[in-house]
Amino acid sequence: xxxxxxYTVISExxxxxxxxxxxxxxxxxYHVVDYADEDARKRVADLPVGSVxxxxxxxxxxxxxxxxxxxxxxxxxDGGSTE
Numbered sequence: 001x002x003x004x005x006x007y008t009v010i011s012e013x014x015x016x017x018x019x020x021x022x023x024x025x026x027x028x029x030y031h032v033v034d035y036a037d038e039d040a041r042k043r044v045a046d047l048p049v050g051s052v053x054x055x056x057x058x059x060x061x062x063x064x065x066x067x068x069x070x071x072x073x074x075x076x077x078d079g080g081s082t083e
């Protein structure tokens with residue numbers, strides 16, 4: 001299962017590389033814990049809370065709400081770096 005959507009960062013990436021995002025417009029919450037490559041991880045790590053990003057997410061686990069960022073494109077940010 002893969003989902004491409006716009007997401008708002010609601011929790012910056014922590015020491016375990018987990019970032020929490022909220023989908024537009026449904027307000028579903030996703031915990032991004034895995035990344036397609038180091039570049040995707042760094043892009044997400046640089047995003048402050050409130051940034052809007054377009055990501056393609058796929059399931060990272062079978063039993064919980066954890067996701068892998070397959071692609072990351074910054075849509076809007078008040079800080080951090082853009083594409």
